[in-house]
Amino acid sequence: MLIKETEQFVKTFHANDFSGHDYAHIERVRKMALQIATREGGDVRIIELAALLHDVADSKIGGTSSRVDSYLTPRVSTTDRHHILDIINSMSFKGGDRPPMQTLEGKIVQDADRLDAIGAIGIARTFQFAGQFKEPMYRPELTARQAGDRTSPTSALHHFEEKLLRLKDLMNTQTAKTMAEDRHEYMVKFVERFKEEWSGD
Template sequence: MNKELIIGQTVKYVKQTLAEAEGGHDWWHIHRVWKTAQLIAASEKADELVVALGALLHDIADSKFHNGDETIGPRKAREWLQSINVEEAVIQHVENIITHISFKGGNHQQPFRSVELDIVQDADRLDAIGAIGIARAFNYGGFKNRALYDPAIPANLKMSKDEYKNSKAPTINHFYEKLLLLKDRMNTETGRKLAQQRHEFMEHYLKQFYAEWDSNFIV
């Protein structure tokens, strides 16, 4: 296999496929995850092609935008990779990454593991926290017409997978139900180091948010 050609063709395919995607799940999200995965992989013993393809294709058909169908993403990735004659073992590994990468609520157990999944999952989770993570959360909340915050609706940390998928809670709740949990769920040492500063930024942001919400700040 010509790895550079496969990756180059896949980049072009993903750009075309996600040209009209929601801003938090568009090509630039994919690009950031891909580059961060490469950074993490430099400190791990991993299959670079699987990492690249897993990162590039991980959101090729996110279930959130396909009526909750979690099979369409792995299926589209397989169809694409078969069309460019990628080896079956690589295709299966990429399918497993796409199937198991997503955060599915606080109580979900992940049945498949590999170092390549660990790397891509860390890269994806890093893009969900920090300054960009905050921007993505509110962008998606606006896309779904969700409230910014409602003090009467507390965060729910005991949701099942289905409850998490179907939640319509305000965007601020998402910080407690997912974003603030990710720092301690990083798989790699590099992921943990990168997550720490982004986590602290979110904590500072929330303090500022509540201060402004309650008009409890000095002019």
């Protein structure tokens, strides 16, 4: 019952998102997290709720941690609420220098979210996000932003160097590390091909 209720809450929150953080993204993260959990273990209920709610707290798309807190407070125990909030508040990349996840459940949900940021879907989401936030597709004269820099000009293609090509080595679980290999190689080839076509080669 709680999962169905949470699905509806999350669908409503993401209903008008066109930044790559729509409900389809949430569903993919949930499925991947549950798939990883079948091999790695963990509390499936915590994993599923955290996966469903993780972007409701994302400030980039108008979310807040307090919104997740308010939703969970009458529905789960204090211990579970704190666990889910800790996962969600620790998930963001933010330059790749965040402290490691403390629980297996957090590691699994973070891995699932990062897997959806790479590969073919990751490429599509990157350009969708750039369009939503008025960033250019590519500007060769720019250099990749340094960790923590959110103000310097950037482009969709620079995002690969700034974040996406780093994610393979930041996976927590062995299952996710294996899954990330093929997706990473696909992105490497895409970036090479993109630059060739951009330059007219």
